[in-house]
Amino acid sequence: MAQVLEFKLPDLGEGLTEAEIVRWLVEVGDVVAVDQPVVEVETAKAMVDIPCPYAGVVTARFGEEGTELPVGAPLITVAVGAPAAEGETEGSGNVLVGYGTSEAPARRRRVRPATPTPPAAQPANGAATRATAPAAESVARPVGTAAGHSAEGHTSEGHGSAGRSPAVHGSAGHRPETAPADEETRGDGPVPVISPLVRRLAREHGLDLRELHGSGPDGLILRADVEYALRAAEAQGRTARPATEPYPRVPSAPTEAVPPAQPPVRSSAAPAGLRGPLKGIRGAVADKLSRSRREIPDATCWVDADATELMRARTAMNAAGGPKISLIALLARICTAALARFPELNSTVDMEAREVVQLDQVHLGFAAQTDRGLVVPVVRDAHARDAESLTAEFARLTEAARTGTLTPAELTGGTFTLNNYGVFGVDGSTPIINHPEAAMLGVGRIIPKPWVHEGELAVRQVVELALTFDHRVCDGGTAGGFLRYVADCVEHPAVLLRTL
Structure with missing residues (x-):
């Protein structure tokens, strides 16, 4: 059987x-x-x-x-x-x-x-x-x-x-x-509701689900739809309430009856425009960024740097044969060297214990824009990798992000984030820290600009670098020292030889 x-x-x-x-x-x-x-x-x-x-x-x-x-x-x-x-x-x-x-x-x-x-x-x-x-x-x-x-x-x-x-x-x-006798049903079957919790919320507030038009797939009624209808009904009830008259109204005849007050009409009308629920990856990003803004007192400092020598060094590396080295891999290598000198920025804050925890390993996250939203894959043990290994890992994680096959382990556990928003054609930004990390380095586009080089005006490849940091873990002097060291390595890649 x-x-x-x-x-x-x-x-x-x-x-x-x-x-x-x-x-x-x-x-x-x-x-x-x-x-x-x-x-x-x-x-x-x-x-x-x-x-x-x-x-x-x-x-x-x-x-x-x-x-x-x-x-x-x-x-x-x-x-x-x-x-x-x-x-x-x-x-x-x-x-x-x-x-x-x-x-x-x-x-x-x-x-x-x-x-x-x-x-x-x-x-x-x-x-x-x-x-x-x-x-x-x-x-x-x-x-x-x-x-x-x-x-x-x-x-x-x-x-x-x-x-x-x-x-x-x-x-x-x-x-x-x-x-149950009070079950909400439509003429052609049950009301499509995403969960019994939503159905109970509507019943407790006296809301008829048959009057709602769900914003979910195939008209599925979401919790956001019920909450919006309740807010709209409450607002309409406030505006429909008449103002208090200075004197009581006197009936024109003793037999005239005062009609009872009518309860406010609950409305489920939604405002014009395209509505989309915050769910999946986009919803998780929204929650994390909101938490970051609520909990982290962040500050941002920035500097322009001459990246001409870094670009020449990368060209020379790739001309020597072997796997090609990506620019973000070189920037990541510079970040790990800077974090070794300024470990305060590779930390997290434990508010329950009221402690700042400096971390031993550098797990470097990088922002990747996908069709499903912004994700931050994490390169494990970035401090122990060379430029070739970093290039290969960045390529693998970027492809996994594009296809949506990243695992939870590849999306969590970051200690510092590198945000290369220059690929979108912008020069600068004030990024939001990826909670619970303590800092994020933003890199703008590298473009030719007038620059004073060796005492003369010249056209150089210039980039804007921005560091957003958690002011609880360090002060501006530490953050400025980190950013200045990164800029020095960009302008003079030979500085990295001290830490390689």
């Missing part, structure tokens, strides 16, 4: 709690093998293929492309062969670094209701009533799951969230509970 197992979105590691479905790799009815990738998702860190730990036939998929799911929410159900012995678990049990399932979910049983459930009594859970997954409607909850947890894996009965799939603990004679 076939057994239906549910595979949930696994723990993605690195503190990630949700992921967006980018592309399904299987269809309902497809046969899958153990550890075969079934869906491609985008987290706040990277694009990831999620493998299924079961072998069998896909009976249901939960979530359309573009839907954001929390960790623990159902992804697919798979009909496998004979059930395993009591106490055993199905699947591979393999663990991918940062992604994967350490243990397969408990077994599931098919439970047939005693009588057909009328359409109006179907649970209003968007995943359980999806048209592409009819086989999932009669699948019971996994044995061993705590009572009250919904199919979406992050609410409980005690929360009173509408729209959950009721748990079934009995035998085949038991029937799923019907949806």
Whole structure:
């Protein structure tokens, strides 16, 4: 007898709690093998293929492309062969670094209701009533799951969230509970809501979800839509409230009744313009930059430098044969040499202990602009690499960023960031520090400019360098000394020979 197992979105590691479905790799009815990738998702860190730990036939998929799911929410159900012995678990049990399932979910049983459930009594859970997954409607909850947890894996009965799939603990004679009487439904089915938490938020504030137009994929109602509607209703309620009259109104006749005050009308009208949710990589960047601005008292200093000799040195290196050396690799080598002289800038602040922690290794991050947003890949142990090794690692990480295949380990753990915004054709900037680091060096474009060289006016290749630093870890003298040393190495690359 076939057994239906549910595979949930696994723990993605690195503190990630949700992921967006980018592309399904299987269809309902497809046969899958153990550890075969079934869906491609985008987290706040990277694009990831999620493998299924079961072998069998896909009976249901939960979530359309573009839907954001929390960790623990159902992804697919798979009909496998004979059930395993009591106490055993199905699947591979393999663990991918940062992604994967350490243990397969408990077994599931098919439970047939005693009588057909009328359409109006179907649970209003968007995943359980999806048209592409009819086989999932009669699948019971996994044995061993705590009572009250919904199919979406992050609410409980005690929360009173509408729209959950009721748990079934009995035998085949038991029937799923019907949806609550106050369930919001449209004429053609349930209201598409991203999670029961959003549904509960609307119900607690008396907001009718049928009046909202979701900004998510296919009209999916997001939490931002509900919060915006509540703010709009509150603002309308304030403006619609009449001003207090200086004298009470006297009815014209004793029998004239004063009509009761009408409650403010809640509106879900959205302002004109294109709305896009902050999620995935862009949402993670927004959160990190906002935290940096809130927590770090930053300051910026900058200097112009003559990069003519650095460019000539790079040309000579590449003319000598062997792998080509990139300009950013030379700048990275200069940064690691400067950090060896000014280690205060390779540190982080522990506010709970009220300590500044100077770090031993230099893990150099660099800003990379991609179609999915700004990411900061990290070159591990940059202080121990030469120019050739740095060039190769920069090229590898840049390609991985472009294709969205960076792993969480390659996007975290940086101690200092190099931001080459000159590739965008700009001269200068005041970059935001990549929290929890203490500094970032910005490099503008290198262009010909008039410059006084050896006492005479000449056209030289000039670059603007800017250092943004955390004023808690050092004062302006240290930051200025670091930036001046970097500029000296740019102008006179032979200065680097002292530290090579």
